[in-house]
Amino acid sequence: MRTDVRAVVWSVGLGALLLATIAVCTAVGPVDIAPTAVLAAILNELWLPTGARLTDGAVRVFGVTLLPFGVGLQTTHPFGFHVAETTRVIVVSLRLPRIALAAIVGFALAAAGTVMQGFFRNPMADPSIVGVSSGAAVGAVTFITLGGVIPFVGAAVPFGIEGAAFVGAVAAAFLVYTIATEGGRTPVATLLLAGVAVQTFLGAVVSFLMVTSPEGTLQRAYYWLLGDLGMNAAWEPVGVAFVAVSACFLLLLPFTRDLNVLMLGEEDAHHLGIEVERTKRILLAVSSGITAAGVAVAGVIGFVGLVVPHAMRLVVGPDHRVLLPTSALAGATFLVVADTLARSTAEVLPVGIVTAAVGAPFFLFLLSRREVHAL
Amino acid sequence: MIDVDGVSVSFGDATVLDDVSLSVERGTFLGLVGPNGAGKTTFLRAVSGALPPDAGTIALDGDLLDELGSKAASRRVAVVPQDTAVSFGFTARDVVAMGRTPHRGRFEPSSREDSRAVDEAFARVDAEHLAARRIDELSGGERQTVTIARALAQETPILLLDEPTASLDINHQVETLELVADLVADGKTVVAAIHDLSLAARYCDELALLADGDIVATGLPESVLTRDRLADSFDARTVLRRDPVTESLGVTTLARQPDAVERSVHLVGSGSVAARTLERLVGADTTVTVGPVAPGDALAETASLLGVETIERYPHEPLDDPTLTAAREAIDGAAVVAVANPGLVAGDDRLYELLAGRSPLVVVEETGDRQPAPERAESRAESLRLRGEATDVRGVVDAVGRARPLVEADD
Numbered sequence: 176m177r178t179d180v181r182a183v184v185w186s187v188g189l190g191a192l193l194l195a196t197i198a199v200c201t202a203v204g205p206v207d208i209a210p211t212a213v214l215a216a217i218l219n220e221l222w223l224p225t226g227a228r229l230t231d232g233a234v235r236v237f238g239v240t241l242l243p244f245g246v247g248l249q250t251t252h253p254f255g256f257h258v259a260e261t262t263r264v265i266v267v268s269l270r271l272p273r274i275a276l277a278a279i280v281g282f283a284l285a286a287a288g289t290v291m292q293g294f295f296r297n298p299m300a301d302p303s304i305v306g307v308s309s310g311a312a313v314g315a316v317t318f319i320t321l322g323g324v325i326p327f328v329g330a331a332v333p334f335g336i337e338g339a340a341f342v343g344a345v346a347a348a349f350l351v352y353t354i355a356t357e358g359g360r361t362p363v364a365t366l367l368l369a370g371v372a373v374q375t376f377l378g379a380v381v382s383f384l385m386v387t388s389p390e391g392t393l394q395r396a397y398y399w400l401l402g403d404l405g406m407n408a409a410w411e412p413v414g415v416a417f418v419a420v421s422a423c424f425l426l427l428l429p430f431t432r433d434l435n436v437l438m439l440g441e442e443d444a445h446h447l448g449i450e451v452e453r454t455k456r457i458l459l460a461v462s463s464g465i466t467a468a469g470v471a472v473a474g475v476i477g478f479v480g481l482v483v484p485h486a487m488r489l490v491v492g493p494d495h496r497v498l499l500p501t502s503a504l505a506g507a508t509f510l511v512v513a514d515t516l517a518r519s520t521a522e523v524l525p526v527g528i529v530t531a532a533v534g535a536p537f538f539l540f541l542l543s544r545r546e547v548h549a550l
Numbered sequence: 551m552i553d554v555d556g557v558s559v560s561f562g563d564a565t566v567l568d569d570v571s572l573s574v575e576r577g578t579f580l581g582l583v584g585p586n587g588a589g590k591t592t593f594l595r596a597v598s599g600a601l602p603p604d605a606g607t608i609a610l611d612g613d614l615l616d617e618l619g620s621k622a623a624s625r626r627v628a629v630v631p632q633d634t635a636v637s638f639g640f641t642a643r644d645v646v647a648m649g650r651t652p653h654r655g656r657f658e659p660s661s662r663e664d665s666r667a668v669d670e671a672f673a674r675v676d677a678e679h680l681a682a683r684r685i686d687e688l689s690g691g692e693r694q695t696v697t698i699a700r701a702l703a704q705e706t707p708i709l710l711l712d713e714p715t716a717s718l719d720i721n722h723q724v725e726t727l728e729l730v731a732d733l734v735a736d737g738k739t740v741v742a743a744i745h746d747l748s749l750a751a752r753y754c755d756e757l758a759l760l761a762d763g764d765i766v767a768t769g770l771p772e773s774v775l776t777r778d779r780l781a782d783s784f785d786a787r788t789v790l791r792r793d794p795v796t797e798s799l800g801v802t803t804l805a806r807q808p809d810a811v812e813r814s815v816h817l818v819g820s821g822s823v824a825a826r827t828l829e830r831l832v833g834a835d836t837t838v839t840v841g842p843v844a845p846g847d848a849l850a851e852t853a854s855l856l857g858v859e860t861i862e863r864y865p866h867e868p869l870d871d872p873t874l875t876a877a878r879e880a881i882d883g884a885a886v887v888a889v890a891n892p893g894l895v896a897g898d899d900r901l902y903e904l905l906a907g908r909s910p911l912v913v914v915e916e917t918g919d920r921q922p923a924p925e926r927a928e929s930r931a932e933s934l935r936l937r938g939e940a941t942d943v944r945g946v947v948d949a950v951g952r953a954r955p956l957v958e959a960d961d
Contacts, residue, residue, distance in 0.1 A: 178660075179659055429656050429657060432651070432654075432656075435640070435644075435648060436648050436651055438638070438640070439634075439645070439648065440634075442595075442600050442631065443629075443631060443634070445598075445599070445600050445620055445624075446598055446600065446624055446627070446628065446629040446631075447624055447648055447649065447651040447652060447704070448620050448621040448622075448623070448624030448625070448651050448652035449620060449651065450619075450620045450621070451620070488639065492639055492640075493638055493639035493640055494640070494644065
């Protein structure tokens with residue numbers, strides 16, 4: 176079958192699986208809601224635009240003015256099933272935002288992991304390899320532990336903890352890239368080692384901040400570090416993350432064939448007409464961006480970016496034209512399921528614990544069954 | 551087609567290419583030969599654009615390489631690197647299809663033209679059976695074939711190959727070079743680094759001898775490969791001769807003797823033991839004269855290949871006086887006399903007389919190869935063995951170094 180057809184078929188199938196998973200997982204929770212009621216509630220929320228007009232009042236996201244005027248959409252809701260108001264609130268305002276966030280973050284991490292593993296030609300590469308997660312951790316933990324103590328820190332960061340994490344992530348990636356670049360060339364081995372060194376250093380910074388943290392902030396910082404989808408389970412951060420992640424993903428898609436050729440080695444890729452250094456720069460920047468967006472809203476969630484691309488490579492093969500979209504969709508599905516497990520536990524665990532607990536044995540299973548020794 | 555002008559490349563302090571200039575005509579098969587570390591791979595990397603030179607320019611068809619950009623350059627030059635990375639999980643067909651990258655836009659799906667080029671590339675290297683196999687499950691030779699197919703799918707006028715025969719058995723070496731020669735006959739311009747001088751001489755239209763970062767000679771194989779140049783560039787003693795089967799130049803490298811002996815030697819004897827002794831002595835940079843020896847003898851043939859001064863004799867006849875005189879002069883002029891197969895030598899009365907009282911003497915015999923001699927000859931041989939340094943062929947250079955004049959004057 177032609178590669179592009181294969182990509183579409185797999186993507187449509189996995190997309191359908193994701194939607195089904197979302198519907199099932201929305202039904203799970205402390206209050207029993209039948210899946211049919213979930214479906215009805217979701218369908219009731221669907222709307223179609225019928226017109227638009229300018230309104231007074233500005234468009235604001237996270238308190239930042241994007242447009243000086245408002246846009247009022249005239250809409251119509253095509254479905255009108257009977258759904259109890261409590262059910263509607265639970266599904267639409269409580270559960271769905273969190274599930275949507277899980278899907279977006281899982282999508283982002285798996286996409287970034289796929290790109291990083293191909294880019295580094297290394298099976299142990301994951302989205303945080305260039306220091307993105309560590310940088311985000313420093314940003315977020317600084318905000319959590321010092322935000323209350325030093326008023327300036329809290330006030331100066333526009334998007335609060337998410338903004339601090341995003342800035343930290345991007346700064347760390349840029350730092351690693353700068354360290355590893357010499358004379359316009361960025362050898363991946365140097366990048367890998369610089370990433371390890373910077374991660375180690377930033378880990379020390381995070382530990383220091385936590386050890387010296389003021390009373391009452393430690394648990395919050397710790398939850399953040401383990402990855403927690405509960406803290407941003409509202410439609411506004413979901414919207415921002417959705418826009419950022421989709422934009423990055425659309426930028427990655429045209430580079431899937433270049434990624435394939437890069438797997439032959441950089442010199443061969445050059446001989447085949449790839450502008451190697453430029454392509455590497457773009458791939459690194461965009462996949463760091465997509466990771467930073469995911470980590471900023473959900474904290475550090477491990478193993479999704481490592482295990483999901485591996486598993487999908489065994490299923491659909493190494494061709495990134497198929498692998499990138501399918502990994503991203505599978506990552507979304509995986510994180511939705513993992514987070515449903517996490518919030519179903521009595522303690523409401525951080526989802527990072529679940530992904531690691533499920534991901535590590537699965538990874539070992541892959542190791543024992545197939546050759547994951549070499550990528 | 552390819553114009554390299556004053557190209558220099560350094561890695562840190564080490565200059566790998568120093569002001570190298572070279573032109574390759576369209577439709578030429580140029581073989582790049584030279585010792586390890588001469589800069590052959592670096593030269594190819596510079597021509598392919600993978601390694602921008604520190605100084606100098608490279609032009610392809612009149613256009614400067616560094617102004618072409620990666621994509622345009624890869625439509626003109628295809629490269630078959632020495633070791634191809636194992637690219638996990640892709641099928642051979644996937645890999646060869648990647649050779650079409652230079653011809654496709656970022657959003658362009660693969661065209662019918664692309665799949666035709668891939669099919670043709672597989673057919674050309676006769677590897678259709680490999681197309682569906684995973685590249686990481688192929689043998690080194692098969693992977694090499696797939697890499698050549700990938701380069702052919704690129705449909706470039708220029709093809710660069712780095713040691714295309716290095717990992718292949720003798721059959722596939724020849725098959726690969728036959729294929730490359732066919733491609734050249736079809737109009738491609740090829741530059742290939744080739745280790746094996748005989749193969750290079752056999753298949754290339756021209757050779758460029760690269761040594762110490764510079765091109766020492768270019769031209770027809772016969773004019774580039776000379777004993778003196780090979781001695782300078784490779785630091786090796788070689789024998790050059792026409793191969794009777796391929797009629798191309800054959801290069802045989804002599805065993806290298808670690809300790810050169812600066813004593814002149816005159817070698818007397820015949821047969822293969824004497825011939826191998828001569829090879830060792832020449833390999834050790836010793837000045838050697840040979841004879842008397844009959845034409846057609848293994849020693850005479852080797853001496854003529856190695857360009858060693860030889861005194862000839864008529865076969866199956868006693869030594870005549872002029873030959874005897876010449877032999878006596880040579881023996882008197884040499885610091886050491888080496889006798890190979892003393893049993894045979896001692897059987898010849900006049901020859902044995904020449905050796906009487908001569909010292910220092912080295913006696914070369916292979917114990918497994920000792921010729922049975924008549925009783926008188928055997929006792930004479932025994933006396934030669936007693937007076938000289940007895941050795942086998944491998945130890946002859948050491949023995950020449952050790953051999954001393956006899957202290958007691960017995961004549």
